[in-house]
Amino acid sequence: MSITSISLLDRIRRDSDAQSWDRLVSLYLPWIDNILKQAEIAGDDRDDLRQDVLAVVCREIGSFQHNGRTGAFRRWLRDIVMNRLRNYWRQKQSRGQRFVAVELETLPDRIRELETIWDCEHDRFLMQELLKQAEPAFTQATWKAFCLQTLDQWDATRCASELGISVNAALLAKSRVLQHLRTEAAEILDEL
Helix, strand or coil, X not given: CCCCCCCHHHHHHHHXXXXXXXXXXXXXXXXXXXXXXXXXXXXXXXXXXXXXXXXXXXXXXXXCCCCXXXXXXXXXXXXHHHHHHHHHHHHHHXXXXXXXXXXXXXXXXXXXXXXXXXXXXXXXXXXXXXXXXXXXXXXXXXXXXXXXXXXXCCCHHHHHHHHCCCHHHHHHHHHHHHHHHHHHHHHHCCCC
């Protein structure tokens, strides 16, 4: 993605930029799905809830006001997901359907549990998504050198020896990938 001073959310709100929407959806749809799985929502219902969440985001993002604090968008999106879950479980209950994940009496506790999961695991999950999206931008050797040094915490000498490259090449590979990730993450993690 090209470097730009306009934030992802600003582009979405101002221009309804398709590329920016695709970027937001590619980062957050897997996370939303993860939360819905942890809420023990069945496949077809999970698909419906994902679409419902995205429809609300699409409809409401124009009125979203970022308060300047890190995580404002993340909390806003979390509230949408939790409200959709509440509605889903209440509708099931009103139809007399029994379901495994939660009974109406335990709904507040289950929502708090899912909010805790959302808050605790969000950044790790988003970083994993950024890593997945960044990998194709690099050669296999560059990516492997980066992973060995950052994720596996090998020193550059050991990495270079393992890959049959110079120490300088190992350090350069790590630096190139980190710079790419910083550029990608700067636009997303600070405001989201």
